[in-house]
């Protein structure tokens with residue numbers, strides 16, 4: 381692999397084993413893929429196949445066991461400031477207001493709070509939370525909290541977003557709404573996104589590509605290019621092309637015996 | 642339960658009834674005053690003590706011992722708890738002693754402390770501090786270590802230093818635990834001061850109880866018990882007020898009934914958890 385690539389994410393032969401009492405668990409097994417700058421990549425796979433593990437390695441909070449991962453050409457050797465991470469739960473701090481939660485990366489990275497407060501407020505209205513900046517997390521619904529988490533990941537304008545099942549805990553209606561909003565934000569800001577999900581339709585709806593992983597140990601099973609035009613409306617889910625992609629991916633899981641969607 | 646007018650009325654009625662029954666029983670059964678005094682006799686003792694200024698003088702002294710002991714003990718408990726929670730070496734060397742002392746009833750040390758530090762203020766403050774120390778130590782430790790794994794991961798993903806994780810996450814996260822510790826430490830400090838006064842003192846309400854006991858002045862003892870329980874209530878109230886200010890974000894401090902998120906539940910558990918942590922801590 382060339383030391384410098386133009387890819388935003390370059391993963392090659394990446395493996396991760398966790399040490400456990402009875403030997404070890406291989407969570408991720410020689411996974412290789414690239415993501416070009418500005419692309420929206422969805423990752424689907426059965427539970428326990430190592431999706432979160434992959435994300436934590438890319439976020440620099442978990443060392444890989446073998447292989448290598450590069451972000452924008454540089455080897456990952458710790459957390460970086462040009463990525464934003466959204467976890468499955470909102471992970472807000474109850475003692476911070478909505479705006480202060482959004483500004484957490486700004487505080488940690490000691491950036492100019494005054495300047496970024498305006499950025500934060502703009503982003504909050506972008507996700508439909510105008511006027512909620514002085515509320516506390518417990519005054520918000522689950523979907524609103526998750527939007528705060530997304531805003532927090534965007535506030536320091538990272539080049540890359542890593543999202544681990546961010547809408548997993550939401551009901552179907554809120555979830556579709558959030559999908560639309562995420563697409564809108566992405567169309568406006570064009571960041572590289574790695575989006576992990578359990579839901580095959582969600583992956584096809586959001587992704588330029590869908591990476592399909594095998595059950596544990598996780599490996600890349602297929603790399604599906606979704607050519608549906610943007611912006612996609614919810615109606616796109618009724619098109620034959622959408623159905624074909626969903627069917628194809630689901631069939632892959634059925635062959636491998638790990639269905640989960 | 643809310644303090645509606647009706648509730649308040651019922652409470653007062655019940656209280657009056659209890660006092661009346663007590664008075665009646667003492668009079669009808671002619672229980673001697675050195676066994677159980679009637680409420681009227683306790684009231685008279687209280688009036689005499691207060692009017693002569695005797696109680697106030699000793700109360701001031703006991704309060705001073707209690708507050709000094711509370712401040713010294715809880716500050717030390719907080720700092721050592723922080724050191725133990727944040728540093729593996731400190732934990733390794735201190736933990737055995739902490740375990741050993743935790744199961745020891747600290748009041749049993751009072752006689753020794755009075756021998757070592759004399760009949761004056763110092764021995765009372767030290768005894769109060771010693772007892773107030775442990776709830777803070779244990780709760781600070783538990784609180785700092787209980788920071789949610791996901792929140793730590795989030796901070797790490799932002800490239801936060803350990804220092805930043807401590808100040809921005811662990812410390813605020815530990816506050817509910819620390820406040821619960823202070824709650825207990827306050828009452829423990831009062832216990833510590835009184836017990837040390839029992840053992841040997843020249844002033845203080847504990848010393849007063851002791852000397853009244855020699856004189857078989859049971860009414861007087863009752864009247865001081867009354868003062869002490871009021872003092873305990875007052876001290877507790879002060880901590881509650883401080884807690885409300887410090888934990889402004891916690892909706893359960895504002896008497897909201899419906900928690901909106903699991904964070905609230907966590908904060909509630911947070912307050913329940915220290916209670917568990919407290920269990921091993923004896924005065």
Ligand SMILES: Nc1ncnc2c1ncn2[C@@H]1O[C@H](COP(=O)(O)OP(=O)(O)OP(=O)(O)O)[C@@H](O)[C@H]1O
Nearest residue numbers: 398400405407426427428429430431432433434596
């Ligand atoms: N800290 C750990 N120690 C040991 N094993 C772990 C650890 N974290 C994850 N694993 C194992 O690694 C495998 C992959 O875990 P991971 O969390 O990456 O799965 P996932 O694909 O995100 O699953 P899900 O879709 O349910 O979130 C699992 O089988 C899990 O048991």
Ligand SMILES: [Mg+2]
Nearest residue numbers: 431432433544
């Ligand atoms: Mg996961």
